[in-house]
Amino acid sequence: MWLHSFAAALPTVRCAHDEAEDHDRFARVLVPRYETSVADSRSSRVGLMVLNGKELKQLYPGPAWRGRSLDDRFVALAGQQKPDGLMLGTFQANAAARRFYERHGLVEVERADGLRNDEREPDVRCVWQPQTSYIIRSTAPTASSRRPVCSRPSFPASWASPARGRRRPSP
Template identity: 40%
Template sequence: MSDRGGLRRLGPDDMAAAALVHRTAFDARLPRLAGLHTAAEDHAYWSGALAVSCEIWGFQHGGALVGVIAFRENWIEQLYVLPQWQGRGIGSQLLQRAKSDNCELGLWTFQCNVLARRFYEAHGFRAIEETDGAGNEEREPDVLYRWWRLPSSPSP
């Protein structure tokens, strides 16, 4: 990783750092679900399934990765910012990167993750379905969010 800060597309050499951002942020916000996967499992997920199916972007500061997003057409698979870096616009920049390539986006988050829900709703996402969690590996009630780009107004 270079010492430059800001947003950049991540490559194979960045997947361990991306997995660490994911796990650190996930465990901090959802401590009762902490330890669901090992570091090796997280790395395999990021360097395998996500790297094959998604564009992965990161935000770095001082050479350290502090936020990540993995998205594909019309869908956000993962978006995490280290807790100590939240509230500084990093998640917004990552989200804008995905929005710039899509006219609509969907994602799942847990119902209990109030901060994530507020973040997505502040960025124009709307909750369209809630589940009891039976369909996810954590067995945690979740909510499906959707965002649509508003059509541009015609110029006068």
């Protein structure tokens, strides 16, 4: 699923690893070491999200599921699991992903030449920080006039059911 999603989203970017290497990396590194959430539909995997601390390492909805709110749900889940903030990298060539992350409140903080990623493709680092709560005061402050206006985002409870550490079946 990951390779199909990668190829659909990034047709001009060379995938640095073949299918066997990617399966091995997922089985030995990503799933056992990081927080892995998968989305299933009718006994098939349709999406994947991998978190490493505050870093969103992987977010790949299956090609048929892009733009159908699955990717939105994964970002919402990441925000719930990491309420103090997130960071991620994406390729500069992936304009759709950059627009998607911007819509979800992530801000571009760095552009790089790609020497830090396996594909050697120019990339972008983005961060999301929750809005800081602040106080509104009237001219005559009272206890009821001091209230937080902004806080962590609230997400529907139905979005908070990750399959942490679930191993992907071998193909």
